[in-house]
Amino acid sequence: TRTSRPQRILKAVQRKATVGDPQSVITAIDHFCRHREWAMNVGDEKGSILDSVVNEVSPVTVLELGTYCGYSTVRIARLLPPGACVITLEFNPDYAAIARQVIKWSGLEDKVQLVEGASGDCIPWMKEHFGVQAFDLVFLDHWKERYLPDTKLLEECGLIQKGTVLLADNVICPGTPDYLEYVRNSPRYNSHYYRSHLEYTKAEDGLEKSVFLGY
Ligand SMILES: O=C(NCCNC(=O)c1cc(-c2ccc(F)cc2)cc(O)c1O)c1cc(O)ncn1
Numbered sequence: 001t002r003t004s005r006p007q008r009i010l011k012a013v014q015r016k017a018t019v020g021d022p023q024s025v026i027t028a029i030d031h032f033c034r035h036r037e038w039a040m041n042v043g044d045e046k047g048s049i050l051d052s053v054v055n056e057v058s059p060v061t062v063l064e065l066g067t068y069c070g071y072s073t074v075r076i077a078r079l080l081p082p083g084a085c086v087i088t089l090e091f092n093p094d095y096a097a098i099a100r101q102v103i104k105w106s107g108l109e110d111k112v113q114l115v116e117g118a119s120g121d122c123i124p125w126m127k128e129h130f131g132v133q134a135f136d137l138v139f140l141d142h143w144k145e146r147y148l149p150d151t152k153l154l155e156e157c158g159l160i161q162k163g164t165v166l167l168a169d170n171v172i173c174p175g176t177p178d179y180l181e182y183v184r185n186s187p188r189y190n191s192h193y194y195r196s197h198l199e200y201t202k203a204e205d206g207l208e209k210s211v212f213l214g215y
Pocket residue numbers: 040041042066068091092141142143144169170173174198199
């Protein structure tokens with residue numbers, strides 16, 4: 001097909017959503033992915049859980065691993081007060097190019113720093129490059145086999161501190177068994193599973209919220 005799925009998602013946003021209105025961007029993407037083409041956005045059901053965790057944490061600095069088209073980036077950024085921001089990492093340049101336009105359409109570009117690169121390469125530079133002390137909230141939604149190594153890397157870099165909340169998508173489908181085992185058995189995390197469904201389907205999936213208790 002001539003265009004990519006992310007390009008068709010962007011077109012749906014440009015056709016159906018209002019510039020500067022994040023909720024209309026979210027609604028346009030959910031409608032397209034439910035009625036036209038499935039895509040791997042966190043979606044509306046798990047997205048509501050994401051919203052409730054963001055509101056509960058009221059983070060100043062958020063790290064998102066895996067931007068894709070920017071759907072969850074917009075969900076998070078729309079809830080942030082002035083001065084708070086989300087740094088989102090995306091490895092795939094085509095996804096990143098679409099996400100920049102979706103984030104711009106939503107009018108939230110001032111609250112978002114999109115970084116193109118592999119999480120394993122970027123995380124060690126976070127403190128130096130972005131002046132980040134520690135993240136208040138980390139949303140894991142990238143390659144599932146990277147959840148555990150990147151969590152350990154964030155710990156080693158001192159970017160996870162007492163009270164930092166990790167929220168992981170897809171812990172059932174596609175699944176992140178080694179990550180789940182780690183956060184559920186580690187004495188340094190308090191974990192809770194929010195049962196839900198794989199975006200736009202009836203398949204089981206869920207989000208795992210893990211609070212770092214400190215060393
Ligand atoms: O695929 C890259 N990232 C997306 C990670 N996210 C997922 O893989 C993902 C997958 C699914 C999913 C679930 C069921 C199913 F049948 C198929 C896919 C759902 C989700 O909610 C995700 O979040 C990627 C590519 C690349 O070239 N470089 C860096 N990253």
